């Protein structure tokens with residue numbers, strides 16, 4: 001199993017390009033199932049989750065051509081299969097995103113239940129309830145969601161919880177439904193808006209994406225389209241924290257500052273100097289960061305996907321911070337690993353109290369989920385000695401060439417078997 005060896009103590013300086021957003025590319029790739037014409041996507045990150053999604057589309061009968069650079073051509077043509085099998089879904093829960101498009105266009109889908117993961121049970125009851133409300137017949141049997149539908153009928157959906165992929169699945173399911181569908185309490189994440197932009201380029205009629213009320217007017221069919229995926233705001237936030245934790249000076253290109261407001265606000269609270277432009281963000285961290293309290297909530301609030309990164313930053317900050325994870329029920333696994341590096345963390349239910357220490361010490365640590373891995377890499381950047389992070393297949397799912405990009409900024413990281 002591959003590991004990352006990180007030699008701590010290097011101040012990061014320089015410029016790095018932010019890749020396309022994984023969590024926008026995944027639903028957009030799924031949405032290509034809604035047309036039989038060619039779709040061309042740009043700025044798609046080269047990540048394991050993208051490869052998994054391409055493999056899944058291939059199993060459904062879709063032809064995907066990967067061009068050099070970051071362009072992907074998808075030719076759905078005539079789908080021959082309607083199943084997202086367990087062996088694929090268990091490696092990537094976002095496979096659930098083919099459910100809405102398959103039901104919308106073909107009236108059938110057999111998608112394995114994703115099951116839980118390290119950060120929580122992660123049920124999909126809201127996806128299922130929404131599809132039933134749109135008129136799909138759904139049976140949950142032998143670990144699969146088996147959906148059948150003649151023709152979906154537009155309706156008024158009120159989501160009990162804010163769910164990102166739930167909102168995306170239901171928005172895609174509604175594009176051909178008879179009449180109008182309203183999704184209340186919709187997720188407002190920028191990736192939802194990017195998906196809606198892509199669907200509207202294909203001829204869908206969607207208004208309000210990015211707000212908590214989305215209106216979808218059913219159309220007869222969708223045509224092919226070209227679309228460049230928006231920058232990855234979580235990768236951007238991760239590299240900004242890398243600059244802050246090492247007291248460095250880092251500039252991000254191809255970033256979208258508008259998607260980073262909650263993150264930039266917290267970084268300013270640590271004492272970092274932040275400058276932004278239309279497609280760039282720069283952080284200059286002079287001296288020791290101040291501790292900052294974090295409470296994760298749906299967008300536009302502070303994102304749960306940045307919680308582990310700020311936990312690492314608070315470990316070496318000057319002061320005491322509380323971190324409250326309110327989106328997932330078990331997203332503190334990285335805290336136990338940070339404690340092994342000498343962090344002073346006290347876990348109290350949904351809250352972690354972190355007293356900043358002067359030094360972390362390198363230790364062999366284990367990644368448990370995508371963003372926890374990132375938090376441990378950031379801690380390794382400032383720990384005394386060589387930190388070895390194990391199970392980094394988690395990190396390869398969501399960060400394109402993370403060690404190359406960090407080494408480009410002056411870090412010293414290499415893969416070890």
Ligand code: EPZ
Nearest residue numbers: 023094122123124125126127161162163164165327328370
């Ligand atoms: C998306 O996951 C992201 N993944 C996650 O990023 C991100 O952490 C999460 O949104 C929250 O922002 C993708 O977009 C592919 P949710 P998703 O449905 O959609 C509960 C990463 O690191 N819920 O918004 O699965 C759920 O248990 C990943 O890239 C239900 O109860 O998350 C959770 O507590 C990790 N029933 C809360 O809602 C449902 O039917 C938010 O989950 C659906 C969700």
